[in-house]
Amino acid sequence: MNWQPFRGNAPANMTIYSAAFPDVSDQWPMKDDTAREINALNQALKAEPALLPPLLESEEGGQTVLIPQHRYSEQAYRNRPALAAWRTRLVPSALALFAVQNPLEERLPEGTKMDSESRRWFIHANDAIGIRSRAKVLAAMVEKYIHNDIENGWISLASGAAIPVLEALRSAKLDGQQVFLSLVDNDPVALRWAETMAAQEGLTVGEQLTLLRRNLVHTLVRSEDLLLELGEHQAELVDALGIFEYFNDVDAVIFLRRALRLVKPGGAVIVSNMLTTSPQIDFALRCIGWSHIFPRTLQQLQEIHIAAGVPVENVTVVVPKDGVYAVMEVRV
Structure with a gap:
């Protein structure tokens, strides 16, 4: 693997490179629309740093429900049943990453059918791309x-x-x-x-x-x-x-x-x-509510x-x- 020069801020004595990899998101429909949608949520959250991630609460019978704490989380989980099931039942377990690493699967590991709106985010969210790209860096390093x-x-x-x-x-x-x-x-x-x-x-x-x-x-x-x-x-x-x-x-x-x-x-x-x-850290941590x-x-x-x-x-x-x-x- 030929690493590329790193253009960001880093310690002067750090050996650091950048890298680009092909990804499932590259040629998939609606990539730009999805990126704009998520970026808008991320920017809105940056402007309101006091907003908190969604809560998980147990109802009678042991079922866990997702409680958004602000309108941006409500917007994110509205009409995305697979995303809600993923956040409620899989995060922060290791299997939560399965849907991100394999966004074309028909179902989540716990059985929920993937819907098209959730799939778009599992494919195109920058954090999802980052999960897949760090795996490619690992593969290149272990050789x-x-x-x-x-x-x-x-x-x-x-x-x-x-x-x-x-x-x-x-x-x-x-x-x-x-x-x-x-x-x-x-x-x-x-x-x-x-x-x-x-x-x-x-x-x-x-x-x-x-x-x-x-x-x-x-x-x-x-x-x-x-x-x-x-x-x-x-x-x-x-x-x-x-x-x-x-x-x-x-x-x-x-x-x-x-x-x-x-x-x-x-x-x-x-x-x-x-x-x-x-780039979308506020979206990931305070809208979706990835664990601490x-x-x-x-x-x-x-x-x-x-x-x-x-x-x-x-x-x-x-x-x-x-x-x-x-x-x-x-x-x-």
Whole structure:
């Protein structure tokens, strides 16, 4: 992959690139109309910073309902039943990303039929494009770590259904190398989905695939239990594509420091974090109401890896053209 020069604001000593990727949204009808619609909601929310994200409340019988807190959320969820079901029943589980990664599917993972208005947003929302583009950055980065030896270890932390991992393996065009995957997640439903999809790629539990249901806060941040269980310096590659932004700065430093101890010399940890400059961040966080995260600047990301003991020369950052995420490759 030939990375391109990065044109935004970044620390002077950061090795950083931009990248552009083809996406399902490129040739899909109504892309510009959808972008204008979402951008208008985003700008309206920027002008009213006190507006809060929608609430989830339990009704009698255990059913969860979505309660918009302002007119923009009401507008967003009106006539979009799949979007409402997605927000109510799937967010913040790992399966929430399935509809974003696979927006042409006929149904959500929990069974709700996809409607055309919801599908447009799952295809064209800038944050949806960003989810897909960070997966493509991961695929490009991992190439050099799983082609070297006959056997390679890859640990995916907070793997969810492991869709980016399996896509990266599929595109890697391995030449006889075997990759042994360890998928770690706290969601048993997501792990079952991962097992099913890995089986379609010829990976079976007990052979090339290990599934671990573990809470990373308890086993890697608050303790070293997972580190002891997996063993230090066991993997060529560790990815944490979807979890890093859920940690505060102190926990992010601990997490990165311990994740690096899982990696062999010459390997890497790859993480991503939503940027504070993400173009539709107000729409995502306060209109749709994605769960609480810590968006960061590039400077903040550098401060975290330096605090974790990683010098600047060991880190490469890639920001796709959509501007949603920074993907950070931290080499050991």
